[in-house]
Amino acid sequence: MEAVMNLSRKEQVIRKAAELFREKGYAASSMRDLAQKLGIEAASLYSHIKSKEEILRSLCFDMAAEFRKSLEEVERQNVSASEKLRLGIIGHIGVMAKDLTASAVFMNEHRHLSGPYLRDFLLLRINYINRFKAIIEEGTKSGEFKENIDTKLSVMTLFSSLNWMPQWYNPDGKIDSINIGQQLSDMLVNGLKKQNAQ
Amino acid sequence: MEAVMNLSRKEQVIRKAAELFREKGYAASSMRDLAQKLGIEAASLYSHIKSKEEILRSLCFDMAAEFRKSLEEVERQNVSASEKLRLGIIGHIGVMAKDLTASAVFMNEHRHLSGPYLRDFLLLRINYINRFKAIIEEGTKSGEFKENIDTKLSVMTLFSSLNWMPQWYNPDGKIDSINIGQQLSDMLVNGLKKQNAQ
């Protein structure tokens, strides 16, 4: 029971930290800022967490695990490449929408991870990106996508669009995350231009 | 002559600062780091610049002016909306490619500007975005673009794609900035999917 309460308090600390890191950036956020948000003294934070960086690590790697899980589910589906891409985009956006604050930190602050952690993080990320790249290549081979596209440029454009979403998306607005995923996928696959036959 | 040399030294300081800010982020970059990169003492920096933030300001607002200039040139052209969009994208990417380091700082560190400067910066940015939005709306009205697209989503996706470019683009690679602008514009306008008639 005490262990459960400690855990829950730790999660509170991490959540408040995520908000702070998102707002001011990791480096510009002090442990005293964080303590104040929680109504305690800075030194008291260390009963719940080991260090400032531990918080960042837990935010970054938890998000990475969520993204990975979502993609694995999509890869198991037996559908066309363009449908897989569509589902992958919707899944990615769904994961972000579940915690926009952590997503923003994941995206913008991961570079403040130290040495080996940063390395592990980047390996996870490149793996994730490459799996999306494989889906696009699959679609090129199957004739669904143009054969003259630059796959690297495509996948980078895709992730740019996806990852910037926490910066402008208003979760209280009328458009929900599935809708965004749908439209974004349509935009990247079909483009802005009107088609001949519709 | 001495004034000229001071100016040039100031530009050196700003350039080195841009590299540092890009690498470690503004908040995590110390004036002592910067001084070391220049081979001088930290206190000596202040003969060339007034404060750390002055450097950030000059980087952010100089880039903003370049973007604005590029867009104004495009707006003067008497061409279709889709062509205007294409030229706008190529122009934006061209400005970034001229100084990828400053572009990255512009994108990722502007939030560390203080009060009124941040406000001015955000006003410039919203104005720039709205002018691109107007081009897309023009294309929707003229029938070039689909009428059911969400303009806000489109323009945000556009800028996401554009602004992340400094993070992955390798200027020493075989693909040049005009080529990237061309392909990116094609991707956003026409999509990944193969068209019927080609």
Added chain:
DNA sequence: CCTACCGATCGGTAGG
């Protein structure tokens, strides 16, 4: 561009 230095703030620890 340097030496010498300032007050403020940083992440974190000891001990309760």
Added chain:
DNA sequence: CCTACCGATCGGTAGG
């Protein structure tokens, strides 16, 4: 979770 505190580092100034 607190008080009391640490050494390190921060942006910046005075005076040359």
